[in-house]
Amino acid sequence: MPLHISPSEVMETIRMVDNENFDIRTITLGISLLDCAHDDIAEVSRRIYDKIVRRAENLVATGEAIADEYGVPVINKRVSVTPIALVAASCKSENYVEIAMAMDRAAEEVGINFIGGFSALVQKGMTDSDLKLINSIPEALACTERVCSSVNVASTKAGINMDAVGLLGKIIKKTADLTADRGGLGCAKLVVFCNAPEDNPFMAGAFHGPGEPEAVINVGISGPGVVLNVVRKHPGIRLGQLADQIKRTTFKITRMGELVGREAARRLDVPFGIIDLSLAPTPAWGDSVAEILEAMGLERCGTHGTTAALAMLNDAVKKGGAMATSYVGGLTGAFIPVSEDAGMIRAVQEGSLCLDKLEAMTCVCSVGLDMIAVPGDTPASTLSAIIADEAAIGMINRKTTAVRIIPVPGKDVGEEVEFGGLLGRAPIMPVHKESSEAFVARGGRIPAPIQSMTN
Numbered sequence: 001m002p003l004h005i006s007p008s009e010v011m012e013t014i015r016m017v018d019n020e021n022f023d024i025r026t027i028t029l030g031i032s033l034l035d036c037a038h039d040d041i042a043e044v045s046r047r048i049y050d051k052i053v054r055r056a057e058n059l060v061a062t063g064e065a066i067a068d069e070y071g072v073p074v075i076n077k078r079v080s081v082t083p084i085a086l087v088a089a090s091c092k093s094e095n096y097v098e099i100a101m102a103m104d105r106a107a108e109e110v111g112i113n114f115i116g117g118f119s120a121l122v123q124k125g126m127t128d129s130d131l132k133l134i135n136s137i138p139e140a141l142a143c144t145e146r147v148c149s150s151v152n153v154a155s156t157k158a159g160i161n162m163d164a165v166g167l168l169g170k171i172i173k174k175t176a177d178l179t180a181d182r183g184g185l186g187c188a189k190l191v192v193f194c195n196a197p198e199d200n201p202f203m204a205g206a207f208h209g210p211g212e213p214e215a216v217i218n219v220g221i222s223g224p225g226v227v228l229n230v231v232r233k234h235p236g237i238r239l240g241q242l243a244d245q246i247k248r249t250t251f252k253i254t255r256m257g258e259l260v261g262r263e264a265a266r267r268l269d270v271p272f273g274i275i276d277l278s279l280a281p282t283p284a285w286g287d288s289v290a291e292i293l294e295a296m297g298l299e300r301c302g303t304h305g306t307t308a309a310l311a312m313l314n315d316a317v318k319k320g321g322a323m324a325t326s327y328v329g330g331l332t333g334a335f336i337p338v339s340e341d342a343g344m345i346r347a348v349q350e351g352s353l354c355l356d357k358l359e360a361m362t363c364v365c366s367v368g369l370d371m372i373a374v375p376g377d378t379p380a381s382t383l384s385a386i387i388a389d390e391a392a393i394g395m396i397n398r399k400t401t402a403v404r405i406i407p408v409p410g411k412d413v414g415e416e417v418e419f420g421g422l423l424g425r426a427p428i429m430p431v432h433k434e435s436s437e438a439f440v441a442r443g444g445r446i447p448a449p450i451q452s453m454t455n
Contacts (some may be wrong), residue, residue, distance in 0.1 A: 031079060033048055057387075060110060084117060089127065124150060135166070139178065163445075170198075184417070189204045197330055200331055217268065230249045257275045266336070281343075289334050314364055331400060338371050339419060374405060
């Protein structure tokens with residue numbers, strides 16, 4: 001059925017674009033690479049390059065044409081692919097860096113800014129192919145510009161694979177070292193998940209899940225500025241009424257996102273998948289999730305009451321999206337990436353926001369500890385323990401959680417690292433000095449919780 005947008009909604013959307021930083025953050029084309037399998041890695045790489053270029057050759061032009069016609073910015077055009085650990089399982093090669101380089105060349109050829117799917121799903125155990133992929137991550141992210149990687153190490157049904165968690169701490173450290181000249185930038189392209197969704201359009205965690213069709217369009221919307229404006233317009237209303245105002249606003253921007261997504265799918269002749277309505281901030285003032293929380297009445301993000309305010313915001317966003325479309329998916333909710341949110345950066349610098357408070361906030365919002373910069377000498381076991389804590393929150397609460405953490409080589413608490421663009425800048429945050437090494441070294445699998453018994 002065609003989606004009807006009234007003239008008043010059109011005018012309201014124009015105002016949101018002009019004054020409130022509303023945009024379609026990404027149109028992501030998911031592509032299955034399962035038919036690219038071969039035992040020769042050179043042949044796999046060639047097939048992968050050819051298929052991505054063939055399927056995505058019109059993606060950027062289509063996104064730009066829709067942005068021009070509808071007057072809504074489409075910021076990023078991206079591709080996600082089948083987890084490479086599955087595609088390359090037949091390869092006799094000992095590492096998959098050549099495949100990452102082929103993905104990067106294809107991304108450059110079609111003009112996209114990121115390609116996701118250099119990934120493995122290891123929540124219950126690791127195959128030989130999974131191990132090869134994980135061990136390839138540092139070099140793959142160091143020698144490519146557009147490739148993003150993710151590893152799912154836990155789920156509510158499977159528990160937490162602590163062997164994988166322990167390994168990923170070391171992989172993150174190595175990735176930081178190999179990209180030390182760029183502030184450990186490689187780690188900004190690596191996400192460690194619990195309960196990873198198969199249809200997420202946002203990088204760096206996007207991959208095209210095994211349950212997805214041959215190709216699909218998924219759209220990610222971002223509107224912190226729009227929600228911030230609504231909160232500021234209602235300084236005295238009660239919280240239930242404020243939640244309703246946020247819900248109504250997210251309903252409107254979700255409808256616009258679905259219109260864009262369905263039109264992109266039609267023009268590219270692929271199915272429309274989901275709308276991910278995530279309040280994904282940028283480093284610009286006025287486009288910040290932290291500012292929304294402060295506009296609700298908190299003197300500074302991170303103070304007492306922050307988790308409650310974020311819970312209300314996240315829930316209202318999800319309800320508004322669910323009213324507007326039957327195809328809400330991905331990570332939908334509010335993101336709290338420190339380096340990408342001007343208000344979060346300020347809160348860290350002023351001492352009101354710390355790693356422990358961020359962890360508490362991840363219990364009630366989308367994803368988890370995102371774009372966190374820590375001292376470069378942080379032990380790998382500490383990074384693994386941080387991942388384990390976040391995975392436990394996701395596993396017990398039946399939600400997606402993730403960690404994107406950067407141990408910045410040569411930097412310590414009180415310093416900053418500059419990534420530029422949407423990745424922003426990050427103050428170096430302290431971690432606990434007490435060791436977690438003996439706990440992480442136990443390995444094994446933390447069993448699935450009682451909540452997993454839903455059959």
